[in-house]
Amino acid sequence: MRANRSRQQRALDKAKQVLLDAERERQKDQVSQRLKEFTEGNEQLLAEDEFADNLAQHLNQMYQDGQRQSVIEIVNTLGKSVTNQDPSIRENSVANLSRLAGYLFQSNDLEVLCALFDNLVKWVEREESYINGFGVACSQLHKITQRLLEDRQYWQETEKILIVLNQIQSGVIEKNSTIRGMLVKLQESLANKNILEKLTETYLNRKSEVKHVAETILANLGRRAVIYLINRLMHADKKEERLQLVKLIPNAGNVVVPVVVDCLKKKPPWYVIRNVVFIISELNNSSLYNIVQPYLSHRDVRVQQQVLSCIAKISGTKLKIRLIEALPKVCDELKMQIIMQIGQMTGEEVTEALLSLLQERANFKQEHYIELLVKICVSLKFSPTKEVISALNELINERKESAGPTDPVLVAARDTLLILEPRYRHQTQSSFTENENLIDELEFQGEQKTSSIRKIEQSIRELVAQGDLEKAGNKLYSNAVTAARDKDFNSAELLRDKLLEINPLALSEVIRLGEIIEEEKSSSITNHHIAVWSELYEKMSTEEFNSLYYAMRLENYGFDEPIVKAGETDPSLYFVNSGLVRLTCQCDNRETFLKRLQPGEVIGVGPFFSVSVWTVSMTAQSETQLHVLSRENFNKLQQEFPDLEAKLEEFCHNYDTVPEMLRMSGSDRREFPRYSVNIKISNTLLDPYGNAGKRSFKGELIDISKGGLCFSIHITSKENARLLLGRQVVSEINLGGGNILKCFGVIIGVQFKENDQQEFSVHVKFYRNIEHDHVMQVVNLEI
Numbered sequence: 001m002r003a004n005r006s007r008q009q010r011a012l013d014k015a016k017q018v019l020l021d022a023e024r025e026r027q028k029d030q031v032s033q034r035l036k037e038f039t040e041g042n043e044q045l046l047a048e049d050e051f052a053d054n055l056a057q058h059l060n061q062m063y064q065d066g067q068r069q070s071v072i073e074i075v076n077t078l079g080k081s082v083t084n085q086d087p088s089i090r091e092n093s094v095a096n097l098s099r100l101a102g103y104l105f106q107s108n109d110l111e112v113l114c115a116l117f118d119n120l121v122k123w124v125e126r127e128e129s130y131i132n133g134f135g136v137a138c139s140q141l142h143k144i145t146q147r148l149l150e151d152r153q154y155w156q157e158t159e160k161i162l163i164v165l166n167q168i169q170s171g172v173i174e175k176n177s178t179i180r181g182m183l184v185k186l187q188e189s190l191a192n193k194n195i196l197e198k199l200t201e202t203y204l205n206r207k208s209e210v211k212h213v214a215e216t217i218l219a220n221l222g223r224r225a226v227i228y229l230i231n232r233l234m235h236a237d238k239k240e241e242r243l244q245l246v247k248l249i250p251n252a253g254n255v256v257v258p259v260v261v262d263c264l265k266k267k268p269p270w271y272v273i274r275n276v277v278f279i280i281s282e283l284n285n286s287s288l289y290n291i292v293q294p295y296l297s298h299r300d301v302r303v304q305q306q307v308l309s310c311i312a313k314i315s316g317t318k319l320k321i322r323l324i325e326a327l328p329k330v331c332d333e334l335k336m337q338i339i340m341q342i343g344q345m346t347g348e349e350v351t352e353a354l355l356s357l358l359q360e361r362a363n364f365k366q367e368h369y370i371e372l373l374v375k376i377c378v379s380l381k382f383s384p385t386k387e388v389i390s391a392l393n394e395l396i397n398e399r400k401e402s403a404g405p406t407d408p409v410l411v412a413a414r415d416t417l418l419i420l421e422p423r424y425r426h427q428t429q430s431s432f433t434e435n436e437n438l439i440d441e442l443e444f445q446g447e448q449k450t451s452s453i454r455k456i457e458q459s460i461r462e463l464v465a466q467g468d469l470e471k472a473g474n475k476l477y478s479n480a481v482t483a484a485r486d487k488d489f490n491s492a493e494l495l496r497d498k499l500l501e502i503n504p505l506a507l508s509e510v511i512r513l514g515e516i517i518e519e520e521k522s523s524s525i526t527n528h529h530i531a532v533w534s535e536l537y538e539k540m541s542t543e544e545f546n547s548l549y550y551a552m553r554l555e556n557y558g559f560d561e562p563i564v565k566a567g568e569t570d571p572s573l574y575f576v577n578s579g580l581v582r583l584t585c586q587c588d589n590r591e592t593f594l595k596r597l598q599p600g601e602v603i604g605v606g607p608f609f610s611v612s613v614w615t616v617s618m619t620a621q622s623e624t625q626l627h628v629l630s631r632e633n634f635n636k637l638q639q640e641f642p643d644l645e646a647k648l649e650e651f652c653h654n655y656d657t658v659p660e661m662l663r664m665s666g667s668d669r670r671e672f673p674r675y676s677v678n679i680k681i682s683n684t685l686l687d688p689y690g691n692a693g694k695r696s697f698k699g700e701l702i703d704i705s706k707g708g709l710c711f712s713i714h715i716t717s718k719e720n721a722r723l724l725l726g727r728q729v730v731s732e733i734n735l736g737g738g739n740i741l742k743c744f745g746v747i748i749g750v751q752f753k754e755n756d757q758q759e760f761s762v763h764v765k766f767y768r769n770i771e772h773d774h775v776m777q778v779v780n781l782e783i
Contacts, residue, residue, distance in 0.1 A: 031058045039074060043081050043089055052092035056099035063104060063112070072115045075100070079119030083126050094123055095133040101140040110148070114157055117144045121161045130178045138186050149195050152202070155213045162187070162220035169222060170253050184222070191224035200232065204244055219251035226252050226259045234263070234272050246275045250282030257283070261291060270300040277303065281310035286318060293322075296329040304330045308337065320345045324353040328360075332368040336375050340689055343379025351383040355391055370408055377412035378688045384423035392417050406768040408690075415746065418613070419726065422570035425563070426628065429555040453491055457498070464502055473503050477513065484517045492517050518546060533575065533600070539647045547637050548644065552627040557620035564604075564618045569726050571611075571631035573604045573652065579624030583658070585616045594658070596621065605656040608634075609649050611722045612749035612763070616658060631722070672706040672769070675779045679733070681711055686728040699762065701733070704778055708745060708765045715760045721750045729764060735777050743770060 034051045035058065045051050063071045081093035101116045120141050127134075145161055148154040165187040167173040168180055175183065199221075202214040218225055226249060233245040249256060260276045268276075273295060280288050295307045308326060315322050320342060327338050335357070342350045358376050361369070373395070380388050392413045399410045456479055463472035480495035496513040499506055537545045552575070557563055564570060566586055581597035594616065597603060606612045608631055637644055684696040699711035709731060715721045724747050733741040749763035 031055065035074065039077050043084060046081055046084075046089045046092040047086065052096065055092075056096045056103065059096075059100050060103040063107075068109070068112065072112055075112070075115045075119060079122060082119060082123035087129065087131060090123075090127075091131045091133060094120070094131065094137050097123075098133060098137045098140045101144060105140075105143060105147075108147075110151070110154060113144050113147065114154070117141070117148070117157065118160070120144075121164060124161070124183065125164045125173065127179070128175070130176070134179070135182065138182055142186055142189060145190055146192075146195070149190070149199075149217075152210055155210055155217060159213065159216050159220075162190070162217055166220040166222065166253070166255075169255065187222040188224050191221040191228070193228070196221070196225060196228045200229070203248065204241055215248060215251070218248060219253075222252075223255050223259065226256050230259055230263055230276075233275060234268060242271075242275060246278050246282075249279050254283065254285070257285075257288065257291075264291070270298070270303050273298065274300075274303050274306045277306045277310050281306075281313045284314055286314050286316050288314060289318075289322065293325075296326050301331050301333060304334055308334060312341075320347065321349065324349055327353055327357060332365045332372060336368065336372055339372070339375045339379050343375075343382065343688075346382045351380070351385060351388060354380055354383070355387060358391055358395070373409045374412045375689050377409065377416050381416045381419050381688070384420045384427055386424065386428075389417065389420055389424060392420075411767050415726070418565075418568045422564065422568045422572075426553065426555070426572075426630075429553070453494065456495070460498065460502065469503050473499055473506050473509065476502070477509050480513050481516055484513075518542060536648075536651050539651060540644070544641050544644050544647075547641060548629070548648075549627075551633040551637055552629045555626050555628050557624045557626070559620060559622055561620045562617070563620060563624075563626070564614050564616075566614050566617045568614045569607075570604075570614060571607045571722070571725075573602060573608045573629040573648075574618065575627040575629070576601050576603075577625045577627060580621040581624055581626075582619045582621045583616055584619070591617075602652050602655055603658065605649075605652045605658070606749075609652070610749065610751045611718070611725045612751070613725070635719075674703045674705040675775065676703045677701050677779050677781070679778070679781050682732045683711070683713075684730045684732075685724075686730065690728060692730065696732075699731075701778075702761060704775055706766075706769045706772060706775055708748075708763065709743060710761055710763050712759060712761050714758055715750075716758060718752060721752065721760050724750050724762065731764065733778055733781075735774075735781070741770070741774055741778065744768065 031051060031054050034045050034048070035055070038045045038051075059071050059074060075097065078093050078097055081089055082097070084090045084093070097116055097120055101113065101120075104112055104116075120137055123137070124141065141161065145158055148158045164173065165183055168175050168183050169187060196218075199214045199218050202208045203211055203218060205211060208214070218229065229245055229249050229252075233242060233249070236242045236245065256279060260279060263276055264273065277292050277295060280292055289311065292307050292310050295303050298304055298307070308323075308330065311322050311326065312319065323338050323342050327335060327342070330338065339354065339357075342353065354376055358373075361373060364372050377392065377395070380392065396410060396413050396417075399407050399413070403410060456475070460472045460476060463469075463475070476495050476499040480492045480499070483492035483495060492513070496510055496517070499513070500510045540548065554577075557579075563574065563581065576597050576599050578599050581603075583594045583597055583603070584591050585594055586592070597618070603616075603618065604614075607614055608629075634645075679701050681699055681701050682696050683699050685693050687693065697713065699713045702710040702712055704710075711731070715724075727747050729745060729747055731743045731745070733743070735741050743764070743766055745764040745766040747762055748765045750760050751763070752758075752760050
């Protein structure tokens with residue numbers, strides 16, 4: 001009985017197995033059939049549970065049966081579905097890739113694993129939803145990535161996933177918080193100590209063929225990798241290793257910031273702080289300023305220097321204010337560096353910072369005292385204010401008592417005043433015209449005009465966008481006419497040009513507007529001005545006449561008020577409209593009267609047309625009104641009116657009696673005898689702070705005295721020659737026998753030779769007189 005039951009059970013089990021095997025064969029045949037359709041492009045099959053549930057196992061069996069290449073091809077076909085818009089298709093494709101990776105991981109077949117890996121990476125980069133199987137897929141990615149990182153041959157394959165993970169961590173690739181959190185954990189879990197050590201050693205080995213691959217991987221392994229690298233940097237004994245690490249770490253991006261902040265909290269040695277500051281500078285993020293700012297006052301100057309370099313790199317538009325903040329905190333040596341930087345930036349805050357530092361000069365260290373004061377004086381050349389002039393005069397008086405006439409501080413302060421004082425006078429001059437109330441009103445309404453122009457331009461843009469060019473043109477024309485009638489010529493010309501821009505065919509309207517503007521300009525010029533300067537204006541066209549008039553400033557001076565002082569740098573022409581002006585010069589240490597200027601006379605020919613400092617002084621002898629034409633404003637007219645300079649120069653030279661008067665007074669003679677000599681000399685220009693340039697240039701010495709010299713050089717244009725005025729220069733004269741005479745001075749004039757428009761004579765005044773014996777040695781060189 002029992003035997004029968006046992007036989008029956010075995011028969012039943014066998015029948016079930018036969019059925020099961022048959023079902024498996026059926027499923028296998030069905031999956032094979034479906035797989036063929038799938039590989040032919042039918043992605044919708046992945047939405048069928050039966051096919052999707054059995055696909056990974058079927059592919060594993062194919063692999064075991066030796067169909068390796070077919071499996072790789074099907075994996076890549078599955079990879080096309082990981083970005084499908086249908087969530088079920090996307091989920092099933094990712095799930096099958098994950099399952100197959102699990103089946104084949106132990107096979108150690110890296111080519112197949114790389115195919116699975118590449119398609120999972122593509123999915124991670126593009127997936128926006130936390131789909132079913134997300135965690136399993138990440139787990140498989142982790143296993144494959146770690147396996148690939150263990151073999152240098154496959155490091156380059158891992159770059160893809162690590163770059164994607166780092167971009168997700170940093171927000172470059174946007175993901176929701178759930179996905180981002182899981183992928184950041186995946187990134188950090190890859191950075192184990194063994195892998196980090198292997199990667200770092202490879203990166204530090206300059207001969208390694210995969211050095212750059214190791215660099216990329218380390219930069220994308222996240223926070224743990226940064227912590228490891230910072231710790232390695234702190235304990236590195238070799239300079240070469242430290243240099244390579246500080247170059248690498250910033251490549252990890254903003255994940256570095258909290259790590260370096262924690263590092264600084266541990267109060268590391270100065271060299272670690274310097275390296276950390278360098279790393280922050282390489283991140284080039286202005287918001288990190290507050291991290292480095294406290295180290296401006298670090299006791300080690302090398303740290304301070306690195307902080308300044310960092311500030312210069314990351315600050316952008318905030319550089320000026322941050323350098324000003326750093327100025328009182330850094331050591332004197334670095335103060336000089338900041339002074340030279342902010343001196344070129346100008347602005348009230350710069351002036352205030354320099355003046356504040358100048359007032360604290362008693363605290364300067366002795367070894368930097370002179371150089372600091374010189375650099376402050378030079379940097380103040382761009383600050384024509386009453387406070388600056390007063391402070392410099394105070395400094396000059398102070399130095400007169402403690403230093404000689406060739407003291408560098410005295411020289412720098414006086415040179416700066418010779419530039420600042422004329423600028424300050426022009427800047428503070430109250431300009432009046434016979435139409436004074438109109439000018440005041442226009443100045444008061446300056447901002448309103450700007451706002452009005454902007455509103456007009458906005459209205460025009462809207463009309464143009466609507467295609468209504470005729471209405472836009474009419475509006476521009478009428479507003480331009482109104483501006484011209486109101487003497488607002490800048491606005492009128494701007495609107496005229498805008499009309500031509502939007503409608504190039506409106507030539508007649510543009511020409512008529514030009515005529516109206518010129519008519520209004522002419523009508524606003526006073527009869528008195530025309531009468532006084534009628535001879536000058538007879539040489540000019542109406543357009544030249546109007547342009548010259550509006551390029552000039554009207555200045556008024558009271559009795560005994562200085563207009564120009566000898567030695568000043570002020571390339572301007574002064575036209576006397578009314579009043580009397582006393583012209584004087586210095587001769588034998590006393591003031592010599594030269595001439596009394598009256599309305600209709602012009603002065604300043606040398607400084608304006610040649611290149612020289614003022615050799616005479618002008619003082620108002622009564623209430624005096626002048627028109628002043630600066631070289632800067634005149635240059636703006638040159639392109640439009642190329643013949644204007646020749647006409648103006650001809651007129652001015654006919655009335656220029658200053659050279660003759662200087663000869664008659666004897667003041668054109670140098671303080672010391674001059675000796676003609678014709679030898680080659682070498683010259684080096686110094687920057688405003690007294691530093692020698694990299695290149696020297698040859699010149700031909702014309703004459704020399706104890707107090708100065710003159711040499712000729714070739715210069716391509718007069719405007720380039722103007723750039724030499726006021727520059728410090730060192731001239732070297734070879735006396736023979738290995739002896740070099742060095743003469744340090746300032747260029748006070750550059751004149752062109754009439755027979756050669758590119759040959760100029762450069763006049764130099766020495767800061768310190770040279771010995772007579774040296775002068776004679778130079779003279780005897782030509783014999």
